[in-house]
Amino acid sequence: MRDRTPFEPVIQLRHLSDDTKQRIFDAALQVLADVGASVSHPEGVELLVRSGCTLDDSGLLRVPPSAVERALSTVPSSFALYDRSGSQAMTLGGNNVYFGTGSDLMWQYDVETGEHRPSGLDDIARVARVCDGLPNIDFVMSGAYPTDLGPQGVYLATFLTMMRNTTKPLVLVAENEVDLGAIIDTAADLRGGAERLREAPYLLAYVEPVSPLLHPRESIAKLLLCADAGVPVAYVPAPLAGATSPISSGGHVVQGMAECLLGLVVHQLRAPGAPFMFGVNQGSLDMVSGQPSYTAIESFMNYLTIVEMAKWLRLPNWGISGCTDSQAIDAQLGLEVAELTLLSMLLGSNLNHDVGFMGFGLTGSLEEIVITDEFVSMNKKLLSGVPAEDLDLAVEAIAGVGPKGHYLGHPHTRAHLRKGPGQWRPGLLNRDNRDRWVEAGSVDLREKARRKALAILQTDPPAPLDPGLLQRADARMNTLRRETV
Amino acid sequence: MADYADLMQNVEGGKKDLVMTQVAQFLSEGRPPQEVLQEGLIAAMDAVGAKMESEEMFIPEVLRAAKTMEAGLEILQPHLAVGDVTVSGTVLIGTVKGDLHDIGKNLVAMLLSSAGFKVIDLGINVEPRSFAAKVEETGADFIGLSALLTTTMPMMEQTLEALETAGLRGRVRVLVGGAPVTQAWADQIGADGYASDAGAAIKVAKELGAVSS
Numbered sequence: 001m002r003d004r005t006p007f008e009p010v011i012q013l014r015h016l017s018d019d020t021k022q023r024i025f026d027a028a029l030q031v032l033a034d035v036g037a038s039v040s041h042p043e044g045v046e047l048l049v050r051s052g053c054t055l056d057d058s059g060l061l062r063v064p065p066s067a068v069e070r071a072l073s074t075v076p077s078s079f080a081l082y083d084r085s086g087s088q089a090m091t092l093g094g095n096n097v098y099f100g101t102g103s104d105l106m107w108q109y110d111v112e113t114g115e116h117r118p119s120g121l122d123d124i125a126r127v128a129r130v131c132d133g134l135p136n137i138d139f140v141m142s143g144a145y146p147t148d149l150g151p152q153g154v155y156l157a158t159f160l161t162m163m164r165n166t167t168k169p170l171v172l173v174a175e176n177e178v179d180l181g182a183i184i185d186t187a188a189d190l191r192g193g194a195e196r197l198r199e200a201p202y203l204l205a206y207v208e209p210v211s212p213l214l215h216p217r218e219s220i221a222k223l224l225l226c227a228d229a230g231v232p233v234a235y236v237p238a239p240l241a242g243a244t245s246p247i248s249s250g251g252h253v254v255q256g257m258a259e260c261l262l263g264l265v266v267h268q269l270r271a272p273g274a275p276f277m278f279g280v281n282q283g284s285l286d287m288v289s290g291q292p293s294y295t296a297i298e299s300f301m302n303y304l305t306i307v308e309m310a311k312w313l314r315l316p317n318w319g320i321s322g323c324t325d326s327q328a329i330d331a332q333l334g335l336e337v338a339e340l341t342l343l344s345m346l347l348g349s350n351l352n353h354d355v356g357f358m359g360f361g362l363t364g365s366l367e368e369i370v371i372t373d374e375f376v377s378m379n380k381k382l383l384s385g386v387p388a389e390d391l392d393l394a395v396e397a398i399a400g401v402g403p404k405g406h407y408l409g410h411p412h413t414r415a416h417l418r419k420g421p422g423q424w425r426p427g428l429l430n431r432d433n434r435d436r437w438v439e440a441g442s443v444d445l446r447e448k449a450r451r452k453a454l455a456i457l458q459t460d461p462p463a464p465l466d467p468g469l470l471q472r473a474d475a476r477m478n479t480l481r482r483e484t485v
Numbered sequence: 486m487a488d489y490a491d492l493m494q495n496v497e498g499g500k501k502d503l504v505m506t507q508v509a510q511f512l513s514e515g516r517p518p519q520e521v522l523q524e525g526l527i528a529a530m531d532a533v534g535a536k537m538e539s540e541e542m543f544i545p546e547v548l549r550a551a552k553t554m555e556a557g558l559e560i561l562q563p564h565l566a567v568g569d570v571t572v573s574g575t576v577l578i579g580t581v582k583g584d585l586h587d588i589g590k591n592l593v594a595m596l597l598s599s600a601g602f603k604v605i606d607l608g609i610n611v612e613p614r615s616f617a618a619k620v621e622e623t624g625a626d627f628i629g630l631s632a633l634l635t636t637t638m639p640m641m642e643q644t645l646e647a648l649e650t651a652g653l654r655g656r657v658r659v660l661v662g663g664a665p666v667t668q669a670w671a672d673q674i675g676a677d678g679y680a681s682d683a684g685a686a687i688k689v690a691k692e693l694g695a696v697s698s
């Protein structure tokens with residue numbers, strides 16, 4: 001993959017004062033020190049207790065502020081992800097902004113028939129192929145859960161399918177340390193050794209604790225495995241405001257941070273300097289229907305706060321984009337995708353997942369991925385801003401044309417058609433007048449996005465993988481199936 | 486016609502102490518306990534249900550009302566004959582083994598208990614055997630199984646098998662739910678009912694009724 005210059009917005013959104021951020025951080029430290037957390041992983045607990053945390057009789061583990069400060073002093077403020085071939089593709093940190101899909105959707109809007117149906121392994125391949133062909137999608141998550149497979153080894157099967165169908169860096173979910181281990185071994189095999197994988201990580205693991213304040217055995221086990229292997233890991237809770245975290249924005253973020261930071265402490269104790277990603281998913285629960293929402297406006301407010309806290313702590317952050325609560329590929333989808341994606345860009349949020357999510361994280365749509373790609377492209381132009389030092393004031397051109405003339409024939413216009421202040425060309429958005437639009441079949445955005453997805457699916461897939469690599473992966477799959485039966 | 490409007494209002498408003506005193510007061514005035522129950526406490530929860538439906542009340546307020554009603558019921562209980570409290574049945578509910586999602590399960594449990602079911606919550610990550618053992622122990626009429634992961638849906642089937650093995654399958658109605666669960670899945674594994682949300686869960690449970698009734 002091309003090692004592109006990372007996108008960093010010139011126009012930036014910040015709304016919290018340093019004082020407010022300090023108060024939020026202090027409150028998170030207070031929760032860790034006074035309330036504590038439940039950690040169901042003996043080795044993890046031991047690691048924490050050996051370095052100054054305390055365990056009381058009720059099993060609550062309390063983390064002193066000094067432990068958090070120490071972890072913050074060893075964790076890197078940025079790290080890179082590399083593509084399948086081993087070239088650097090993403091530098092996560094600072095205000096660099098990247099986009100990608102989310103994982104595990106159980107249903108899909110079929111791109112060919114428009115039918116809403118259960119997802120299968122083929123959908124994972126399709127999502128990967130489409131993402132591979134979209135220039136503004138930087139990393140890939142599965143986008144679908146293979147409901148056509150049995151539960152054993154699904155996440156390894158998912159990973160192999162993704163690896164075959166895109167060369168972009170991958171973000172992965174796994175059940176526990178056993179299947180994650182098989183995935184990491186396969187990635188190391190691809191690189192030609194565990195050390196090479198550590199130098200050029202191909203994947204980031206996405207691991208979640210359980211809000212409120214619960215750290216299951218599997219979550220800590222996956223976290224420690226990543227620390228050992230030098231594989232970047234995002235340890236991100238998904239508190240739903242009002243249900244599994246306080247309903248207030250401040251409270252939601254404080255609890256979420258306390259959960260994420262406990263992960264950071266364990267991780268850095270195990271492997272100081274290993275790559276770690278900070279984040280809190282911003283969901284809320286509708287207090288009338290009991291439905292979770294990814295795009296309720298309150299949750300966007302939580303999101304602003306979370307990303308600003310990440311910047312303040314100088315940690316690479318986990319973000320969200322390209323996602324909607326809508327059940328249809330409709331105007332609500334466009335509106336929510338646009339707002340959330342623009343917020344992520346303005347915030348300089350680093351790794352923005354969930355592109356293509358619909359209906360509270362249960363349905364996927366290739367059209368939505370294609371639409372988000374277009375939206376990102378256009379706003380990269382906007383948020384690059386007007387270059388102050390290189391401000392092209394064109395006084396000479398104005399003098400040359402004078403009153404009553406026009407710029408269509410002027411060299412200045414020609415010289416700038418394709419660069420600098422020139423025009424961004426839409427790939428999907430309509431700029432046709434009525435007659436032309438009708439003549440071309442009155443095609444709307446959804447249909448255009450659908451056609452573009454289908455066109456990408458017609459292109460050649462990425463180069464096939466080494467058969468030996470796949471054979472060894474199959475062997476791991478068999479072991480995994482045997483072990484988990 | 487006794488005036489229960491005030492009591493109903495207090496249940497709705499979550500005024501636990503007031504409700505307890507009022508119930509005691511009604512009893513000391515010689516009101517029939519069955520009347521206090523039906524026209525006071527149960528009527529109050531029906532009104533709460535309607536207000537939830539029309540978006541006038543929020544889930545946390547409904548939860549508080551249900552707790553308040555339970556407090557009133559406690560005062561009433563010793564005065565009611567067995568069978569008088571027309572509890573709709575006892576429900577054992579839990580999230581299946583391997584699955585840690587519990588928000589939906591908690592909502593279902595909460596609304597079932599506010600609709601007059603006795604709910605025993607077994608929590609998350611519940612072994613098929615534990616469900617069976619608990620049925621034996623409690624004589625529950627219903628089992629509610631929740632799964633949010635496709636990987637844990639087969640545990641529902643295994644729980645049904647565990648009930649079968651223990652010879653208990655015929656004694657309980659099994660309801661299933663959770664985001665990946667569908668009516669088709671419920672049919673496939675031979676569950677008695679499926680509901681897509683907590684409101685529907687109550688309806689389905691009431692429609693099915695306990696096996697013995």
Ligand code: B12
Nearest residue numbers: 104145585586587588589629631634635662663664682683
């Ligand atoms: C919150 C959440 C979490 C929280 C859970 C916290 C908690 N205390 O429950 C955390 C962060 C811990 C979590 C973890 C994981 N999660 Co999760 N999670 C969710 C999320 C966003 C919301 C679930 C929720 O609470 N909904 C709110 C409630 C009110 O709705 P509900 O559960 O559907 O319940 C209603 C109905 O289904 C029904 N119902 C529910 N139970 C029952 C039972 C009966 C008897 C009846 C009748 C009805 C009924 O009534 C309820 C009330 O109306 C969903 C997405 C989604 N939209 O479902 C993903 C989701 C379920 N999670 C998912 C995944 C992949 C995971 C992880 C594997 C991720 C990881 N990286 O590790 C882990 C697995 C942990 C484990 N072993 O269980 C996937 C599942 C994909 C799949 N195909 O299996 C989903 C769909 C998101 C996604 N697309 O990636 N998750």
